[in-house]
Amino acid sequence: MGEIEDALARATESTATRPIPKTARAQMRFLVKAEKGSTAAAAARLGVTRRTVERYLKGTLRRPRKELAARLEREVRRDWQPRVRQRARKRAATATGIVIETRARFGFTAAPGSTDDARMRRITQHLPPGYAARLFDAQAEGATEQQLRRIAAEGLQEIYFKDRGRRAQGLEVEFTDIDYIELDF
Structure with missing residues (x-):
């Protein structure tokens, strides 16, 4: 997974609205339930x-090794509260939008006489619902990290750098060298 895709997953x-189950037995029970009762499918995951x-479900095993505990928690988080996640994504795509906080290198292609040297910037910007919808749709279609980066760059270009079309008309933004990126919706 790429940086933007990971940030989308963390934001989701x-x-x-509730914490995941705490014990390995409860987590295993949830995972088997998510796999429609198939212990074989849960084991494969x-x-x-x-x-x-089956031993975790029965209670004979209680404390998994660190690697298994991490995999178990990751798999439970992946399936935890799917309807809540879906509602939050739909709300972000139709009403509230998405907030991007990033520290990355931004370069520009602009009119003659302006600087186009790339430099590190820290930006926190709210993007309208249209950009959130485009990010979610692209992620669902299996877009590459570069495609997701282009959508985020276009959103930052239009909202932050061009101020919704009020300035810097010929500006093209390049979004590279991401130090960190956090998304929230």
Whole structure:
């Protein structure tokens, strides 16, 4: 996964209204339920045997190894509260928009006489719902990191740098060398 796709996943996870189950047994129970009762499918997702999953469900195993605990938590988070996540994404795509906070290198292609040297900038900007919808649609269609980056760059270009078309008419923004990026909706 790329930086923007990871940031979208973190933002989606942060919309949960309840914490994930705490114990390995409860997490395993949730994962098996998410797999429609199939312990084999849950075992395949975790990279363990079916018998190991059954032992956690029975309670004979209680504390997983660090690697298994991390995989188990990651898989539970991936499926936790799907309707809440879907509602939050829909609200961001239709009403509230998305906030991008990033520290990255921005370069410009602009009119003669202006500087086009790329430099690091820290930007926190709210993007309208149209850009959030484009990001979500592109992610759902399996877009590459470069395509997601172009959508984010276009949003920052229009809203932040061009001030919604009120200045810098011929400006083209390049969004590279991302130090960090956080999204919120």
